Structure formats: C-alpha cells, structure tokens
Amino acid sequence: MLDQASVTINPGERIAVIGANGTGKTTLFKVLQGELGLDSGDCQVPLGWRLSHMAQEITEVKRSALDFVLDGDHHLRALEHHLLVAQQAGDDHAVADALGALDNYHAFNKRHQAEQLLAGLGFAEEAFDNPVGSFSGGWRVRLNLARALMCPADLLLLDEPTNHLDLHTCYWLEGWLKQFQGTLLFISHDRDFMDGVATSVVSFEQQKLIAYRGNYSQFERQRAERMAQQQAAFEKQQKQREHLQSFVDRFKAKASKAKQAQSRVKMLEKLTLNAPTILSHGYDLSISADGRVSDPVISLHDVQLGYGEKTILSHVNVSLHPGTRLGLLGVNGAGKSTLIKALFGDLVPQAGHVHRGQNLKLGYFAQHQLESLDEDGSPYLHIRRLDGVARDQDIKNFVGRFGFSGERADEPIRHFSGGEKARVALAMIAWQKPNLLLLDEPTNHLDLEMRESLNFALQQYEGAVILVSHDRYLLNSTAEEFWWVRNGRVEPYHGDLNDYFQELLKAPKASQSPARHTAAEPDTVVDKKLQRQARAAEREKLKPLMNRIKKAESKMDQLNSDLRNIENELSDATLYESARKERLQVVLRQQAELKSALDEVEIEWMDAQEQLETIQSST
Numbered sequence: 170m171l172d173q174a175s176v177t178i179n180p181g182e183r184i185a186v187i188g189a190n191g192t193g194k195t196t197l198f199k200v201l202q203g204e205l206g207l208d209s210g211d212c213q214v215p216l217g218w219r220l221s222h223m224a225q226e227i228t229e230v231k232r233s234a235l236d237f238v239l240d241g242d243h244h245l246r247a248l249e250h251h252l253l254v255a256q257q258a259g260d261d262h263a264v265a266d267a268l269g270a271l272d273n274y275h276a277f278n279k280r281h282q283a284e285q286l287l288a289g290l291g292f293a294e295e296a297f298d299n300p301v302g303s304f305s306g307g308w309r310v311r312l313n314l315a316r317a318l319m320c321p322a323d324l325l326l327l328d329e330p331t332n333h334l335d336l337h338t339c340y341w342l343e344g345w346l347k348q349f350q351g352t353l354l355f356i357s358h359d360r361d362f363m364d365g366v367a368t369s370v371v372s373f374e375q376q377k378l379i380a381y382r383g384n385y386s387q388f389e390r391q392r393a394e395r396m397a398q399q400q401a402a403f404e405k406q407q408k409q410r411e412h413l414q415s416f417v418d419r420f421k422a423k424a425s426k427a428k429q430a431q432s433r434v435k436m437l438e439k440l441t442l443n444a445p446t447i448l449s450h451g452y453d454l455s456i457s458a459d460g461r462v463s464d465p466v467i468s469l470h471d472v473q474l475g476y477g478e479k480t481i482l483s484h485v486n487v488s489l490h491p492g493t494r495l496g497l498l499g500v501n502g503a504g505k506s507t508l509i510k511a512l513f514g515d516l517v518p519q520a521g522h523v524h525r526g527q528n529l530k531l532g533y534f535a536q537h538q539l540e541s542l543d544e545d546g547s548p549y550l551h552i553r554r555l556d557g558v559a560r561d562q563d564i565k566n567f568v569g570r571f572g573f574s575g576e577r578a579d580e581p582i583r584h585f586s587g588g589e590k591a592r593v594a595l596a597m598i599a600w601q602k603p604n605l606l607l608l609d610e611p612t613n614h615l616d617l618e619m620r621e622s623l624n625f626a627l628q629q630y631e632g633a634v635i636l637v638s639h640d641r642y643l644l645n646s647t648a649e650e651f652w653w654v655r656n657g658r659v660e661p662y663h664g665d666l667n668d669y670f671q672e673l674l675k676a677p678k679a680s681q682s683p684a685r686h687t688a689a690e691p692d693t694v695v696d697k698k699l700q701r702q703a704r705a706a707e708r709e710k711l712k713p714l715m716n717r718i719k720k721a722e723s724k725m726d727q728l729n730s731d732l733r734n735i736e737n738e739l740s741d742a743t744l745y746e747s748a749r750k751e752r753l754q755v756v757l758r759q760q761a762e763l764k765s766a767l768d769e770v771e772i773e774w775m776d777a778q779e780q781l782e783t784i785q786s787s788t
Contacts, residue, residue, distance in 0.1 A: 170196055173210075176371055176378040180323075180760070181736030183346065183353040185363040185385060188373025190588045190616045194356045197378075198222065198326050201354070214324065221322035223330060224313045230302030234292065237301050237312055238283045241319035245279050275772055286315040289341045290334075291501055307333035307501075318345065327355040331362055331639055332613050335501040339639045340670055350732065350764055358617045360385050361641035452592075452622040453570035456532070456599040456606070458632030463526035465490050466605050466633050467512060472521030474504065474511050480519060481507045485659050487652070489605065493633040496648030498662055498669055503654045505637045506535070509607045512635065532603030534611045539590045544583040548573040548593050551582075552600050571596040587614030595623070604632040612640045641666055717777040721770050728767045735760045 170193030178184060186194050199205040200212055202222055214220075221241070229237060240246060248271050255263035271277075287297055290311045296304075301312060310333045317327065331339050343365045346353060354371075357363050363370070363385035370381040370388040379395075381388040468488035475481045481504040489495070489512075497505045510516040511523065513533045543551065548568040553559070568578050571592045582590055591614050598606070606627075612620050620643065627634060627647045638644055645666055653662040653669075662669065735756060738744060744753050 170376065171373075171378065172376040174376065174378040175210075176380050177742065178352060178354070178371075179736075179740045179742075180352055180757075181350070181732075181739055182369050183349070183367055184355070184369045184371050185367035185388075186354055186356045186371050186373075187358070187363075187385075187388075187617060189618060190586055190614075192373040194373060195328055198328060198354070198356070201324070201326060218323040219321055220324045220326070221317050221320035222326040223317040223328055225328070227301055227309045227313060230300060232301050233298045234287060234301060234304070234312060235280070235283055235297040238286060238315045238319050239279060241316035242279060242321065244321065245274065245276055248274060248276060275768075278772060283315070283319055286318055289338070289345065290315050291338050311338075314342075323351045325349065325351055325353045325355075327353070329356055329358070331357060331359050334639050336498065336639045336641070336644075336666075336669075337500045337673055339641075340673060348729075350767070358612070358615060358620055359640055359642070360617070360620075361645075452572050452619060454592075454595060454599065454619075454622045454626040455570070456595075456626050456630045456632075457602045458604045458630060459528065459530050459602045460604070460631070461528040462491055462530075462604045462632075463528065465524075466493070466526045466529060468524045469511070469518075470522045470524065472511065472523060473519040474507050474516060475519050481657065482654070482659060483520075483657050485521070487659055489633050489635070491604070491633060492631065493635075494647060494649040495633075495635045496644045496651045497635065497637045497654055498651050499654035504657070504659075505654050506609055508654060508659060509533075509535070509609050509635065509637065512605075513607055529605060530601060530603045531605050531607060532598035532601060533607045533609075534594060534598060535607075535609040536613060538594050539587065539614075542582060542590055542593060545581050547579045547581055548596060549578045551593055551597055555597060555600055567600065568596055571599075588616055588619060591615055592619070606630065606632060606634045606636075608634065609637045610639070611636075612638060612643060714777050717773070721773050721777065724770045725767065728763055728770060732760065732763050732767065735763060 186197065188194050196205065200207065201214065202220065227237075229240075232240070248267065252264065252267035252271060255267050284294075284297060288294070292308075292311070301309065304312065314327070314330055317325065330342060334342065339359070339362060343362060346355075346366045353366075355366070365384075367384045369383070370385060372379045372381065372388065372392065379392075381391050383391070465488040469485045472485040473480055473483045474485065485508070497508065499505050507516065511518060513531055514523075546554075548571070549561075549564055552564045552568060556564075565578050569575075572589070573580075573592070573596075582593055585593070591611070595611075611623065615623065620640065624643055624646050627636075627643075634647060636644065636647055651662040651664075651669070653660050664672075738756055739760070743749065744756065
C-alpha cells in the first residue's frame with residue numbers, strides 16, 4: 170500500500186486524508202494507533218500524546234448512551250474509580266484527595282459536555298438514558314463519534330465521520346472540529362466538509378503520501394499543477410530515452426561507434442524513470458432515462474404517512490414533473506426516507522392518494538438495497554436477472570463502465586467493499602433506464618472519484634431526481650429546488666443551502682420543532698405596560714450573567730487568535746531544526762499555557778450559560 174512514503178504532520182493541523190478506496194487510509198490510522206507494525210521505516214508520535222479514534226464497532230450494548238459517551242474520557246473514569254475505591258475502604262483522606270482531583274479536572278462539567286455532544290449529533294434528550302443496544306446501526310456510528318470527541322486528545326483520528334449523519338449534523342460537526350485545539354486527521358470523501366475543516370491534505374498517490382497546504386479546493390488546484398508538471402517531465406524524459414535508445418540501436422554494431430553506444434547504454438541505465446500521470450479509473454456511470462412519461466410524473470394528494478399507529482407526515486400535497494431536480498432537507502427522523510419509500514411504493518399511505526403517471530419507471534437507491542444484493546451473485550448475474558434476453562457481451566460491456574471489467578464482472582460480490590456494492594446497485598438502476606430517480610444517501614461508501622462520476626452522471630441525466638444527501642457538493646450540483654421536511658409537513662424551501670445553514674445557525678431548535686402559534690383566549694386581557702416593565706426587570710436580572718458571557722466570549726476569541734498564531738509558527742518546518750531548539754520549547758510552552766487558559770475561560774462561559782438557561786427556563 171505504501172512504499173518509501175514519508176510525511177510530517179505539525180501540531181494543531183487539521184488534515185484531510187484522501188485517496189481511492191483500498192489505497193490504505195484506514196491502514197495508516199491503524200499504524201498511528203499502534204495496531205499494525207511497519208515492514209520498514211518508522212512512525213514517530215510525540216511521547217505522552219493522548220490519542221482518540223472513532224471505533225468501528227460497539228460491544229457495550231447495555232450501557233446507556235450517556236454513560237457510553239462519558240466512557241470516552243478515560244481519565245475521568247480513572248478518577249471516579251479512585252474515589253470509589255477510597256469510599257469503599259473508608260479512607261477519608263483518600264476520599265478528599267480523590268474529590269480534589271475530580272474538582273481539578275472539572276469533572277462536574279463532564280456530564281453536561283457529553284449531553285452537548287449527544288444533542289449536537291441529533292440525539293433527543295429522552296434518548297440519553299436508552300441502552301446502546303436499542304439504537305440502529307447509523308445511530309451507533311454517531312455514538313462512537315461522540316465517544317471519540319469526548320476523549321481529551323492531542324491527536325484525534327476520525328474515519329468517515331460524516332457517514333450516517335444528516336446535513337444539519339454535518340454542519341454541527343464541522344463547527345466543532347474547527348474549534349478543536351489538538352491535531353486532527355480525518356478520512357473523508359465529502360468535498361465541502363473537507364473545505365470547511367481541513368487546513369492541509371495528505372493524499373495517497375502511487376504508494377506515496379503527498380502533503381498539500383490548504384483545504385480540498387486548494388489541494389485540487391495544487392495537484393492539477395503538479396500533475397501537469399509531472400506529465401510534462403515524463404514526456405520530456407521519454408523523448409530523451411527514445412533519442413538515446415535510437416542511437417544505441419543504430420550504432421551498437423558499428424566498431425567505430427561502439428564506445429559512444431556503450432556510453433549511451435550507461436546513460437540509459439542511470440536515467441531515473443519519472444512516473445507518468447496516473448489517469449482516473451474511468452468510471453462511466455451515465456444513466457439514460459426513458460422519455461415516455463406523463464406530466465406530472467407522480468403526485469401525492471392529502472397523503473398521511475407513518476408506521477403502524479404512528480404518523481410521521483400528514484397533509485402531504487406535492488407533485489413531480491418531468492426533469493424536476495429536487496433535494497430534500499431536514500434532520501434525521503423528520504421523514505425524508507419515509508417520503509421516498511411512499512413515492513417508490515414500499516410504504517402504503519395511512520390516508521390520501523398517490524397518483525403515478527403513465528410509463529413511470531422508478532430507480533430507487535437506498536442503503537438497505539446494498540444489504541439485499543445476492544452475496545453469491547456477480548455484477549454480471551445481477552444484471553442478467555433483470556434482463557433474460559440481452560447479449561452476454563452487452564452486459565459485460567455495461568458493467569465494465571461501472572468498474573467491473575474482465576474477471577471482476579463474474580466475481581461474487583461477497584467480498585466487495587461497500588463502494589463496490591454501491592456501484593453494482595447503481596448499475597442495476599441504470600440498466601432499467603428509469604425516468605424518476607429516488608436517491609437516499611447514495612454517496613455513503615463512495616470515494617471521491619466515484620462521487621465525482623455520480624455527480625457528472627446526474628448532471629447529464631434527463632429524468633427527474635429526488636435526492637437525500639449530507640453531501641453538500643452533490644446537493645448543490647444536482648438539485649435545482651428544495652423541499653423542507655419538518656414538523657410532520659413537506660414544504661417548498663425557496664432558499665439555497667447557504668440560506669438553510671444560516672437558518673439552522675439562527676434557530677437550531679426552531680428548525681426542528683418550531684413553536685405552534687395559538688390564538689389567545691377571547692377573554693384574555695394583557696396589560697401592555699406591566700408586560701414591558703416585567704421584561705425590563707427580567708433583562709436587568711440577567712444583565713450580570715450576560716456581561717460574564719460576553720466577557721468570556723471576548724477572551725475566548727483573543728485566546729483562539731493567539732493560539733492560531735502559535736500554531737502557524739509551529740507549522741514552520743524550520744522551527745524543528747536543532748539551531749532553533751530553544752525557540753521551539755518557548756512556543757510549545759506558550760501553546761500549553763494558552764490551551765490551559767482557554768479551558769478555564771470555556772468552563773466559565775459554560776457555567777454562566779447554564780445559569781442563564783436555568784433562569785430563562787424557570788420564567
């Protein structure tokens with residue numbers, strides 16, 4: 170996977186680790202965690218660095234969600250264990266020491282911190298005490314992420330953290346990671362997420378690790394320039410080799426030219442071969458649409474949707490027209506997937522009517538469809554079952570466009586990766602030439618190149634599209650209009666994703682469950698003057714707390730600014746030269762002092778916020 174690869178990561182960097190599926194990104198993380206050794210070379214991590222990583226599996230299914238997340242703070246649990254041991258031994262002195270250690274560690278605030286993480290990742294407050302085993306696979310991924318974020322870390326490793334998140338939670342995670350003070354390495358295929366978080370990119374290229382400064386968009390520009398230079402150097406070198414080889418071939422048999430020919434042979438041997446630019450895998454995920462379809466393609470009239478006695482969406486009145494390109498917005502659980510299932514026909518409405526146009530051909534992609542693929546079937550066989558009369562070669566050529574050429578077309582998919590299975594599912598959809606595509610998180614498990622190919626295919630597709638995705642780049646590129654699914658309703662949204670993000674920032678709770686406005690009782694009389702006086706008195710009571718919060722926020726801004734300056738200096742490779750050893754020690758000490766001061770101010774800010782929320786909720 171890697172051969173003679175080297176890279177240097179500086180403290181405080183936030184690095185996006187990218188590369189095609191199977192190139193070794195997760196393997197690199199296992200090396201950093203000490204789970205895998207190296208065949209040669211070395212991997213140096215500073216002594217004493219605390220490392221946190223996002224686990225892939227969950228075994229502690231009986232723990233409550235909140236306790237599971239708190240377990241991520243190993244030092245907290247160790248201090249609590251020392252207190253328990255001291256209490257059981259009846260040692261008052263040891264109990265006092267343990268309580269002091271917990272107080273110094275600000276343990277009183279840890280539960281609130283864990284609750285904030287769970288809330289930020291979309292968990293309802295009433296679910297905090299539910300056992301881990303009661304959550305589905307996607308929510309368990311979120312629990313693993315929350316646990317990793319809970320762990321105080323100098324080095325944080327996150328492998329595909331945005332998988333199974335909705336758009337709202339991706340925004341929240343992006344903001345959290347931008348405030349993270351340690352060093353972050355994260356594997357991602359989400360361009361916009363990388364643009365928002367990354368300060369550097371490490372790319373797997375031809376068994377090497379190539380580092381680029383800046384976010385993903387800056388990486389793309391730099392890599393394009395480097396590849397152009399590399400290709401030019403390769404072509405120049407090839408001409409030089411051809412010239413030398415031509416001379417050798419022409420004159421090696423002539424005695425008068427033998428010495429010159431031999432010298433050219435030696436020159437050829439010494440000429441180090443530059444690598445040519447590696448071209449893409451060349452996926453062709455193009456999807457053709459059957460043009461015979463009525464208008465509207467499909468419509469829902471006063472539809473009510475749900476499961477059993479539980480209603481998720483009601484009074485749904487929507488219509489889709491040929492060529493519609495629609496993105497669905499809304500938090501997980503709002504009903505986006507429920508709506509798509511009803512459109513496809515997997516879910517029978519509790520009330521109302523679904524009208525499907527003539528010649529409607531649906532293509533439906535969802536994660537559960539990957540699980541329903543035949544593990545013993547090959548890409549070829551999956552298509553053959555859809556069409557019993559097509560020529561074998563036509564099917565082989567078709568699946569070859571999706572990356573299954575030659576023998577791969579006949580391989581059982583049992584050992585295929587998630588991304589490869591997704592390509593099989595997409596090939597099955599494309600073969601049927603649907604005129605309405607229903608795509609529910611199609612980019613999970615797809616690498617950057619596959620996402621780019623899918624993005625291009627959807628832009629060329631002439632049918633109607635409904636898309637649910639946390640991939641902002643795909644949404645921006647594909648959707649021309651949006652529906653917002655919230656509070657049991659489906660409503661047109663007239664802004665773009667930037668507008669949506671701003672609304673979430675301004676009123677994150679209201680965006681999920683806005684207050685219902687009810688008319689006042691007819692005999693209710695409100696004294697406006699008394700009301701204004703009461704509000705003024707309330708503001709006066711809250712003024713000291715508001716001042717504390719503003720002061721803390723101002724101090725945090727200053728400390729974060731100072732930290733960024735320090736980390737910029739730490740990113741200078743010359744600082745680590747032996748001649749600047751004393752300056753390095755000074756800068757590292759300043760960084761530690763600033764982080765400590767920031768921790769204290771953040772605790773002060775959170776304490777004031779808690780008091781403010783307590784007062785406001787009681788009035």
